[in-house]
Amino acid sequence: MQAVIMAGGKGTRLSAVTHDIPKPMVSIAGKPLLEHQIENLKKCGITDIILVTGYLGDVIEKYFYDGKGLSPATGKPFGVDISYYSEETPLGTAGALGKIKDRLQENFVLLFGDLFTCIDYQRFIKFHEEKKSEATLFVHPNSHPYDSDIVITDSTDKIIGWSCKNTERNKYYKNLVNAGVYILDRKIAEYVSDIQRCGKEKVDLEKDIITKLIENKDADIYGYISSEYVKDLGTPERLETVKKDHFSGICEKRNLSNKQKCIFLDRDGTVNKYVGFLRRSEQMELAPTAAEAIKKINSSEYLAVIITNQPVIARGECSIEELEKIHNKMYTLLGNEGAYADGLYYCPHHPDGGFEGEVKELKINCDCRKPKTGMLRKAEKDLNIDLSRSWFVGDTYLDVQTGINAGMKTILLRSGDENKSNKYGCVPDHIANDLNEAVDIILNN
Numbered sequence: 001m002q003a004v005i006m007a008g009g010k011g012t013r014l015s016a017v018t019h020d021i022p023k024p025m026v027s028i029a030g031k032p033l034l035e036h037q038i039e040n041l042k043k044c045g046i047t048d049i050i051l052v053t054g055y056l057g058d059v060i061e062k063y064f065y066d067g068k069g070l071s072p073a074t075g076k077p078f079g080v081d082i083s084y085y086s087e088e089t090p091l092g093t094a095g096a097l098g099k100i101k102d103r104l105q106e107n108f109v110l111l112f113g114d115l116f117t118c119i120d121y122q123r124f125i126k127f128h129e130e131k132k133s134e135a136t137l138f139v140h141p142n143s144h145p146y147d148s149d150i151v152i153t154d155s156t157d158k159i160i161g162w163s164c165k166n167t168e169r170n171k172y173y174k175n176l177v178n179a180g181v182y183i184l185d186r187k188i189a190e191y192v193s194d195i196q197r198c199g200k201e202k203v204d205l206e207k208d209i210i211t212k213l214i215e216n217k218d219a220d221i222y223g224y225i226s227s228e229y230v231k232d233l234g235t236p237e238r239l240e241t242v243k244k245d246h247f248s249g250i251c252e253k254r255n256l257s258n259k260q261k262c263i264f265l266d267r268d269g270t271v272n273k274y275v276g277f278l279r280r281s282e283q284m285e286l287a288p289t290a291a292e293a294i295k296k297i298n299s300s301e302y303l304a305v306i307i308t309n310q311p312v313i314a315r316g317e318c319s320i321e322e323l324e325k326i327h328n329k330m331y332t333l334l335g336n337e338g339a340y341a342d343g344l345y346y347c348p349h350h351p352d353g354g355f356e357g358e359v360k361e362l363k364i365n366c367d368c369r370k371p372k373t374g375m376l377r378k379a380e381k382d383l384n385i386d387l388s389r390s391w392f393v394g395d396t397y398l399d400v401q402t403g404i405n406a407g408m409k410t411i412l413l414r415s416g417d418e419n420k421s422n423k424y425g426c427v428p429d430h431i432a433n434d435l436n437e438a439v440d441i442i443l444n445n
Helices: 012-018 033-043 057-066 095-099 121-131 187-197 205-215 236-248 290-298 320-336 374-383 397-405 435-443
Strands: 002-006 048-053 081-086 107-112 115-118 135-140 150-153 159-163 177-185 221-225 229-232 261-266 302-309 343-347 391-394 409-413 430-432
Touching: 002 033, 002 095, 033 048, 033 057, 033 115, 048 057, 057 081, 095 187, 107 115, 107 121, 115 177, 121 135, 121 177, 121 221, 135 150, 135 205, 150 177, 150 221, 159 205, 159 221, 177 187, 177 229, 187 205, 205 221, 229 236, 261 374, 261 435, 290 302, 290 320, 290 435, 302 374, 343 374, 391 397, 391 435, 397 409, 409 435, 430 435
Parallel strands: 002 048, 002 107, 048 081, 135 221, 261 302, 261 391, 302 343, 391 409, 409 430
Antiparallel strands: 107 177, 115 229, 135 177, 150 159
């Protein structure tokens, strides 16, 4: 596959470090950001690269032309083939695609030059091809969804809605943010060209193309949900965060080609306040230390994944739609505190009958209801998790037994559900007062 990198950014907010270089050339561990991007692409077998340049584009061309003092052939010292398109005037986030459409392959990766990425692109490409998508957006939870564009997906990961940043939101949304990395069908470039033929040279990929295609219910636009490392360097603070994460190895460890370490979290009594059976979104409130604890996980090499039994669905006491509202409120409350979950799995089943309004097809003895490990096994597959290096944290011995059944270390919380009956006879590795203390135990272990 081919890649196009939009590398024309000026980096106004980074002017203290980019006054004489374009933003993609800002240094991280002695290399320009752009070189890190190219190395990530090359590692995944993507070596045909088009750089779209603008502000101080000659700095980029000089560096990749002969910056290593080796071959004069463009990109050869880096093991890739680089060609260029230089914008004489800014063409927006997509305008250049209309100008280079005849140079593009049938499908291509597009990313912006202010992102530090450590992605398993082959996994991304496989998803795009399986979905037969016109455009696949790399989407992920982040620590500031309130000022980010949020995508809304259905159960197949098709994008069915879009909530723009800096707009008033009167609903709760799942924390899924557009990261700025795409795989696009070449017809997207044709759409850009069509707009330009109508006299509009400057084209915005999201506003003029993606959101319009989402509004067209027949368009196949998908979100590739990933926990991998993608962060923009738009501010000095974010630049320092990326430098720290790169130095600590977190960026590489989060690449899904590598086995992941995870802290699995029970939901009720662990992430949110325990209220018994939680049936309505109004009942959802975060536990006192939950956001602080999950922020610590987000800054570590561990994933944060929630695992929860929800028998209220099978018992007919809560609909799937209401459960989605409950979880969306939880994501929003966490996001407001700068925290996020990398995944959530729930079991809707319940083995016993006799409840008024129960859903008969869900009254089964399944393999996912805790303390069985079906939800954990699905997360293990989806996120390439090494369960033997992971932890389960919950407020009941049911959670402890679940973790033991999956071969993980476990922590029992004293907070949450006061009923600590141990019918399993299991012993946790640690006992903690609350989630924050539990996370400290794990990260210091």
